[in-house]
Amino acid sequence: MKKRKQENPIEEVSDYMSSPVITIPETNTIKDAAEFMHEKQVGSLVVVNGKKPVGIVTETDFARKVVAKGLDPKTAKVGDIMTTPLQTIDCHESVLDANKLMAKKKIRHLVVMDKEELVGIVTVHNLVHYFSNPRIRTF
Template sequence: MSRSGGIQRPIAVMMRPVIQTIRPDASVAEAAKQMASAKVGALLVRDQGHDLGIVSESDLVRKVLAESLAPAQTLVRAVMSTPLVTIDSAASAHDASDRMAEAGIRHLAVVEGGEVVGILSVRDLLHYFKNWGSQS
């Protein structure tokens, strides 16, 4: 499929605008409970209004479970991914897909005017490409 063909929807339309956040000093167990409750795969790590990174299901599996760390005693700051990888809200789905592939990640923080306004997941992109990506 040509990148010049097809509908180019801005990421702002595809992203999840409600951002789930967690403090860096919260436990990984708290993060897992919050992800499950909110039905999300990642939380933005925020402290005193500053976005420090992101903690994802992959971080929990690879950095906590695989290393046999205790989730109740392990802090989010020890396993979060930093620096926070971002993309502008006006970027295309293809730009987001490329950025995720280059960084080897499944979640991007979407920014507008320097502020994080949402989270875009690989699932959001799959939904986009399945439903709209091949239209001309």
């Protein structure tokens, strides 16, 4: 009897997301956010109200929403420039679904949730890692 070739299991978003997620309260200043991003060496922060994720702020937001509009980073709040509504994906969805959603929405970051809990973030960088690994490519 011939053995069937086993198909690759579906890779879940949770296998490629970055975790823990670095967050910042929406009431912090833009200056605080920029310093925190520099300190943590990240390009984005998930913005929270309490523990609930409500938006995202990225390096691009600083250029397009702070510098271009002449906002004062010492007084303007993260909530003033965050991107909202926040785009999320369930941690058990496939990496391919995350890629499709990011392409459709033209975004570079997806917040990963497990029910109502923030568990990670998947970025274009994470997807590059996935698609550049020949061991898992099935297309």
